[in-house]
Amino acid sequence: MFGNDRDAMRRYYCQSWQKFQLKHPLDALEQQIAQVVAEHPEYHHLLTNDERAVQHTYQPEQGQTNPFLHMGLHLGIREQAATNRPVGILALYQHLTHKFGTLEAEHHMMECLAESLWLAQRNNTAPDEIKYLECLKKL
Known part of the structure; x- marks a missing residue:
């Protein structure tokens, strides 16, 4: 957008x-x-x-969290769950929100999503959905 x-x-x-x-x-x-x-x-x-x-520029090396990135990852996870894309994420989302509560579950999931996006950017590839889902299953 x-x-x-x-x-x-x-x-x-x-x-x-x-x-x-x-x-x-x-x-x-x-x-x-x-x-x-x-x-x-x-x-x-x-x-x-x-x-x-x-x-404002947020500096992770100085312990600063970018609130826009943080909130954007929440939105991304919610969109993934709503569309079940990648396939299987809805069931994982439901399991994790039941286990942790919505916000805490999303915070755990965001680590997997951020890593998946970072690796894709670093490798100049599409995000690896299989590895992403595997990371989520470990939560």
Whole structure:
């Protein structure tokens, strides 16, 4: 939707959260974003300052978590479960959410997803769905 436009994507998160707080109507994606943001109160202050949120560079080597990446991984996992793509992930998602609760299960799953995406980027290949599912099964 945003291509490589990081700033536009970050602004969309901020706008979705602001619309939610103002009780304005939300489209489907805005609703999903607002739900994930609501589940992460540690990010609320960030999303009320559009320019700070848009411009900040997060440094993992300095122990900083990128909240947009974090929330985006939640959205990705939820979309995967909703579409059962890769095939079999819905059953794993249901098992893990029953075992850990939704948010904690997704946090565990995000590690597997992030590793799968990182390896695909590093190797310039498509993500390996089989290895991804195997990682999830170990949880």
